[in-house]
Amino acid sequence: MAGRYEGPVVCLMGATATGKTDTAVLIAEQLPVRIISVDSALVYRGMDIGTAKPDAELRRRHPHHLVDIRDPHEPYSAAEFCEDARREIEQARREGRIPLLVGGTMLYFRALRDGLASMPGADPDVRADIEALASERGWPAVHARLRQVDPAAAARLRPTDSQRLQRALEVYEVTGVPLTEWHARQAGAGLGASLLQFGLVPAERSWLHERIGRRLEAMLEAGFVDEMRRLHALPGLHAGLPALRCVGYRQFWQWLEGQITFERACEAARAATRQLAKRQLTWLRGWPGLTEIAVGPALGPDAAARWVTGALAGAGSDRKSKH
Numbered sequence: 001m002a003g004r005y006e007g008p009v010v011c012l013m014g015a016t017a018t019g020k021t022d023t024a025v026l027i028a029e030q031l032p033v034r035i036i037s038v039d040s041a042l043v044y045r046g047m048d049i050g051t052a053k054p055d056a057e058l059r060r061r062h063p064h065h066l067v068d069i070r071d072p073h074e075p076y077s078a079a080e081f082c083e084d085a086r087r088e089i090e091q092a093r094r095e096g097r098i099p100l101l102v103g104g105t106m107l108y109f110r111a112l113r114d115g116l117a118s119m120p121g122a123d124p125d126v127r128a129d130i131e132a133l134a135s136e137r138g139w140p141a142v143h144a145r146l147r148q149v150d151p152a153a154a155a156r157l158r159p160t161d162s163q164r165l166q167r168a169l170e171v172y173e174v175t176g177v178p179l180t181e182w183h184a185r186q187a188g189a190g191l192g193a194s195l196l197q198f199g200l201v202p203a204e205r206s207w208l209h210e211r212i213g214r215r216l217e218a219m220l221e222a223g224f225v226d227e228m229r230r231l232h233a234l235p236g237l238h239a240g241l242p243a244l245r246c247v248g249y250r251q252f253w254q255w256l257e258g259q260i261t262f263e264r265a266c267e268a269a270r271a272a273t274r275q276l277a278k279r280q281l282t283w284l285r286g287w288p289g290l291t292e293i294a295v296g297p298a299l300g301p302d303a304a305a306r307w308v309t310g311a312l313a314g315a316g317s318d319r320k321s322k323h
Contacts, residue, residue: 010100072237
């Protein structure tokens, strides 16, 4: 492709274990793309096996950008992702390449699509008050307080989602404006219509659950326990960090801390991964402008890649249809 690329930004999203990476690689073998990761776990160095991170050889042949850009003790926000992704998109355009954003962190995709409101920073005093309430009465009490002031946000969040509960209530306590209203002020700040969006959805839920089970087995065979032991030995890491709240890492960290058995860690990791997939699919069901691509035993990454490349070539790019 010669000259600057001025076409749409391509988004390839989907639930965990639906074959997004394989599909992206097949697209990259057909078209000049720049693969940009949209995954809140792949940003962390040293977290390779448990995140199903593409291996070094694959990334040598087809570089994945926004991978390995933080150490596990460092935070990474949706706002930082938007800034980084916009930079990568512009670089792709300059190189005459198609920006191909691939991943399953739907919050990041939404932030890029819609933009982020300019919300206030953290307030240590307010945060300390919220943490004191949680310590005394538990996070369900924080959830109940949030339900009083921002019922829409409370409906989206689980009573155990301490990090997001704290932030949602903090925003209200600092500004007097619910987080939901802040999000409503995002109009016009995102990429919006410049996105060509595809979602990989399982034709059969049982097929996806089977793949999730096999993925954990493959991770354990590949040395996930050794990876966890290396992380556990690093100074400064603890269970409260976002990196260690990632599915799989949370459960096996609890095992290394002696809180649960190894067998229980495996069961909990499988269950948590299925729950993650369920949440991702819920996001996709209500996603505007999405072309759904069914995947399953007879519909693999090659079929998905053919659909995306065909759409980019101008064949059947109706964004609202389902396939």
